[in-house]
Amino acid sequence: MPASVTPRYRPLSFWPLLAVLVLALVLVVGCESSLDAPQSLTLETNSALSVLPADAQMAGMVRVADFAKHPALSPLSDDGASLWTMGSEAGARYAAFLEATQFDPARDLEDLYLAMSEGSDGQPRASLVAYASFDRDRMLDHLDQLSSGGLTQHTYGGVQIFETTTEDGQAPDLAFSVVNDNMILAASDAAQLKGMIGRLTDRTRGLDANPDLMPLIQSAATGQSGWIVMHGLQERAGPRSSVTPASSMDQIGQAVQDMAIALDLTDTGLRSEMMLVTTPNAAARDVASLARGAVAGMKASADLDPAMLRALDRVEVRHQGERVYVEAQLDPAALEALSRGTNE
Numbered sequence: 001m002p003a004s005v006t007p008r009y010r011p012l013s014f015w016p017l018l019a020v021l022v023l024a025l026v027l028v029v030g031c032e033s034s035l036d037a038p039q040s041l042t043l044e045t046n047s048a049l050s051v052l053p054a055d056a057q058m059a060g061m062v063r064v065a066d067f068a069k070h071p072a073l074s075p076l077s078d079d080g081a082s083l084w085t086m087g088s089e090a091g092a093r094y095a096a097f098l099e100a101t102q103f104d105p106a107r108d109l110e111d112l113y114l115a116m117s118e119g120s121d122g123q124p125r126a127s128l129v130a131y132a133s134f135d136r137d138r139m140l141d142h143l144d145q146l147s148s149g150g151l152t153q154h155t156y157g158g159v160q161i162f163e164t165t166t167e168d169g170q171a172p173d174l175a176f177s178v179v180n181d182n183m184i185l186a187a188s189d190a191a192q193l194k195g196m197i198g199r200l201t202d203r204t205r206g207l208d209a210n211p212d213l214m215p216l217i218q219s220a221a222t223g224q225s226g227w228i229v230m231h232g233l234q235e236r237a238g239p240r241s242s243v244t245p246a247s248s249m250d251q252i253g254q255a256v257q258d259m260a261i262a263l264d265l266t267d268t269g270l271r272s273e274m275m276l277v278t279t280p281n282a283a284a285r286d287v288a289s290l291a292r293g294a295v296a297g298m299k300a301s302a303d304l305d306p307a308m309l310r311a312l313d314r315v316e317v318r319h320q321g322e323r324v325y326v327e328a329q330l331d332p333a334a335l336e337a338l339s340r341g342t343n344e
Contacts, residue, residue, distance in 0.1 A: 035260055035275040035325065039221040048113035048129040049217070051185065051196050052207040056115035056127070059213055060228035064109040066265045067225065070335060101139045108132045110182075115207055119188075127196060128186040136181045143178070156190075157197050163190055216260040219275060223262030230259045234279050248294040255282035255290075261326070270335060274326025284319035291324070292317050305340075307333035 041049070045061070052059065098104065113129040143151065143162055152163045164174045175193040176186040179200065187193040199206045207213065212231040220227035233256045258277035263270065278284050298304065299312045311334040318325050330338070 035219045049208040052115040056117045058116040058230045062226040100142045125188045130184040220260040225265040226263040248290045269331040272328040276324040288319040305337035307337045
């Protein structure tokens with residue numbers, strides 16, 4: 001994408017799916033789970049994982065077409081622009097880019113694979129593999145025309161890399177490559193992207209060699225519409241305060257090492273299954289109890305939407321060994337209520 005139309009992400013409202021995942025972590029710990037049985041991964045998933053970085057602490061997949069059917073959850077509006085907050089000029093240029101390339105994100109994007117890792121500076125680094133249907137030559141021709149407008153390009157391993165900068169032009173903002181007629185790679189910076197291209201061309205291993213995330217991915221891949229896995233949650237929760245009492249969610253975060261979520265979205269709503277793996281020093285029974293308390297607290301909220309109250313009423317809790325299992329059912333009305341809440 002051209003530098004002048006570089007997207008500005010909104011933390012939650014740009015992708016209500018993220019709010020669904022947060023909701024799952026807050027509310028739902030449930031019954032017998034299919035997450036116990038590792039799944040065989042598809043060729044597409046294996047291919048994407050081999051390109052993504054091996055040191056990722058979080059990874060996920062979204063089947064865009066499934067979420068596009070539900071306006072409350074779709075990462076894309078009809079013109080594809082709801083992923084981003086844009087000014088009128090940037091929005092107009094982005095629309096022109098879509099028209100010139102005949103690329104319609106809502107129609108042409110298929111599956112997105114995302115990985116998050118930590119850079120040497122301690123900042124998060126994102127890597128993305130997007131499967132889509134588009135005219136690569138048409139898109140590259142238009143990108144070539146934009147190179148004089150702030151979009152820089154060079155070649156690495158026989159693949160063109162395009163880079164954008166922040167709005168002030170002072171720092172790299174996004175690097176991406178249109179690899180072939182059905183794959184786009186993107187990353188936070190060119191170095192990250194070059195690593196992805198290198199793994200794609202020399203077929204060395206990437207995230208598929210990560211011993212912490214791969215078992216979680218094999219469990220979460222039961223989700224036909226999407227999945228997300230995380231390792232080292234307790235490290236991100238931070239130390240406990242000796243002054244302020246920790247909330248239920250803080251305590252859960254400090255007690256959980258790994259998380260896997262499987263998502264299935266149909267006309268009847270969203271089904272979410274979660275597996276939480278506790279740390280060696282925590283008891284799954286205690287985490288389940290904390291989750292029950294969090295659910296009860298949310299149900300007591302005076303301004304809770306009736307549809308969300310019905311969803312909370314369906315929450316159950318089960319633990320076994322070091323694991324707590326999660327299951328939620330959100331009907332279309334609950335999904336709409338959740339979307340309204342994250343956009344207010």
